[in-house]
Amino acid sequence: MTRRFTYAEAAVVLRVSETWLRRHIKSLPHSKKGRVVTFTAEDLERIDALHHHEPTAGPLSIVSAPRADGPHPMAGLRPLPPRGAAVRTS
Incomplete structure (x- = not known):
């Protein structure tokens, strides 16, 4: 039989x-x-x-930080149009 843990033991x-x-408790796996x-x-x-969670920057990160000589990762982002303006897709 599988060992069961109470709140205190868990x-x-x-x-x-x-x-x-x-x-x-609502977002955790459990039996009731x-x-x-x-x-x-x-x-x-x-x-x-x-x-x-794994670190995303620093000496312990698995993924290296973006290089300074390349484009900025957010370079392709553009501001939203003003409210009520028609959205153009180009």
């Missing part, structure tokens, strides 16, 4: 407060039977993966 494993788990909420080890792994 909070210790994830290193978050039990209050945080209770506040975000009546009013009893439990988490499996797979649920805890998915929660950890959902809230895992």
